[in-house]
Amino acid sequence: SMGLLSTLQTVRLDTEKLISPPPSVADAGARLLVKYLYGLFSASRSKQLDVSYMALTAFPMEVFDVKDLRVLDISGNYIHQLPEEITQLQHLEVRAIYFRAANIVSLYLH
Numbered sequence: 001s002m003g004l005l006s007t008l009q010t011v012r013l014d015t016e017k018l019i020s021p022p023p024s025v026a027d028a029g030a031r032l033l034v035k036y037l038y039g040l041f042s043a044s045r046s047k048q049l050d051v052s053y054m055a056l057t058a059f060p061m062e063v064f065d066v067k068d069l070r071v072l073d074i075s076g077n078y079i080h081q082l083p084e085e086i087t088q089l090q091h092l093e094v095r096a097i098y099f100r101a102a103n104i105v106s107l108y109l110h
Contacts, residue, residue, distance in 0.1 A: 020062050024078075028055045043069065047091070052076045059083050 025036045036054055043049040043066045051060055053076035061083070063072060068091045 020060075022056060022058060022060060024055045024057045040066070047071070049073070059086075064088065 021033060021036050026033055032054055036051060039050055040062055047066070047068055048071040049063060049066055049069060050073045051063075052073045056074065056077035056079055059074070059079055059082055063069065064085060069089055070091050070093050072089070072092060
């Protein structure tokens with residue numbers, strides 16, 4: 001279980017070839033890495049994904065692996081562009097709230 005990793009302090013990954021988690025998350029340390037992976041794991045049941053404040057520099061494509069995702073929080077990251085595929089998330093109630101520089105940009109597609 002992911003909860004058993006609460007004392008994990010160091011994770012070494014070759015981020016040059018890493019696809020998931022994003023290298024920015026892997027480079028941020030074990031605590032953030034475990035939080036990211038646990039969030040993806042939990043989202044498969046809860047249909048809610050919180051990847052806020054995880055040092056993301058690009059939209060996490062793993063979002064599209066969560067079937068029937070209803071809620072997505074990507075706020076507080078360094079994401080400047082959403083992929084066109086975001087419109088495929090048809091069950092999403094809250095599309096996205098994220099920061100671009102000093103401006104808060106909200107996107108609601110319903």
